[in-house]
Amino acid sequence: MVKVTSTETETHMPLWEVFSQEKTGKPHTHVGSLHAPDATMALQNARDSYARRGSTNLWVVPAEAIVASTPEDSPMFFDSAEDKVYRHPQFYTIPRSVKL
C-alpha cells in the first residue's frame, strides 16, 4: 500500500462522500467524494462539483463514519440469501385462473 503523507505546506483535509437525490421521491445515490475542512464547505463544494446541472438534495458524510462490509467476507456474509428461494414470489403456486 502506498504510504499516505502530507507535505509541509499542505495539511490534510478530511474526506467526504457525496450522495445526491436527482429528483424528489428518488433515493439518494453515491456520486463521488471530495476533501473539505468542515461540513459547510463540504456541502458547498459538493454543490459545485457534483450538482452543477441540478439535484434536489445533497448529503455529505464523513468517509470515516461509513461502515462497509469487506470483499473478503462477502461470500459468507451474503451467503444466507442464496438458498432461501421461499423469499421469492416464484416459489409459490396459485390457481392459474386467479389473477393476483
Added chain:
Amino acid sequence: MESQLHSSDSSGNSSEDEIQREKRFEERIHFGERIEPKDWMPERYRSQLIRMISQHAHSEVIGMYPERNWITRAPTLRRKLGLLAKVQDECGHGLYLYCAAETLGVDRNDLTEKLLSGKAKYASIFNYPTLSWADIGVIGWLVDGAAIINQTPLAKCSYGPYSRAMIHICKEESFHLKQGFEIVTTLAKGTSVQKKMVQESVNRWWWPVLMMFGPSDKESLNSEELMRWRVKLHSNDSLRQRFVNGSVAQAKAVELTLPDPELRYNEETGNWDFGSIDWDEFWQVVKGHGPCNRDRMDLFHKKHKEGRWVREAAHAYASRHPVN
C-alpha cells in the same frame, strides 16, 4: 465505498496464494466484473491506474489554462457564459479524477506535488498556444472531440471508481463539443476574415490533436497489458482512425479543410487514410520543449501559491468550528 482504502495487502502470503489471487483477478476481469477499491489487485494494476488517472486529472487542470486566456475576451456574453461553464467543468473533472485516484491509496497532495515538481505528465496538447478566438471553437470541436473518443471507452473500464468518474465526465464533455462546434460554424459562415481565422486555427490544431491518441500501437509500451486488464479497451491507432473518419464529414459540413494532402477515402477499408504524423514533434513536446510547457508550469506554480491562504483560512475556520 470509494473512499475506504483497500485492506488487502500481499505481505505475508506465499507466492502460491499470490498466483491463485492473480488468476482469480484475471478471471473476474475476463468476465467483465468491475474491480472495487477494497478488492485484491496486482500491485502493477494499481500503479498503472494511479499513473493513468492522475495524468488524466492533471490534464483536466492544466487544460483550463489555454481556454482561460480567452474568458475576458469572449466576443459576446453568451460565449463568455459558455466558456466559463466549460472551464469550470474541466476543474470539476480534475476533482472527480483525483478522488478516483485516491481510492487506490495515494494522497492528492502528493499527486499535486508531483505535478509541481515536473515529475508528472499531462496531455501534451495543452502545451500549444491559443492565438485567436477561433482556437476556442476548434479546441471544443477537435480537442474535446478527440478526448470524447478516447474517454468514452474508459467509462466501461475494469476499475469501478474510474469508470464511474468517466461516465460523469463524458456526459459533460458533450456540451463542450457542441459549444465548440457552434463557434466554428458561426465563424465558418461569417465574414471572409472570420472564415480565414477559423481555417488557420484548424490548420494549427489538426496534427497536434491526432497526436492526442498517443504513439502508434507498435510504439505504445503499456498498451498490451492495459488492454488485457481492460483498463484500455481499444488501441491508440483504432481510436485515432475513428476520430479522423468522423472529423472529415464534420469539416465538410462547415466547408473547412483538414490540412492533410494525403487524406483519402479508402474503399477497401471504409476508412479515411491520412498522412504520417510528426512523432519527433510529439516527443519534443512530451519532453518539455513544446511552445507553452514553461508557461503552463509557471502559471500552475503561481496559482498554487496564490491559493494557499484560502486553504489555510478554511483550515483555521474549521478548527474553530468542529463538525457537529
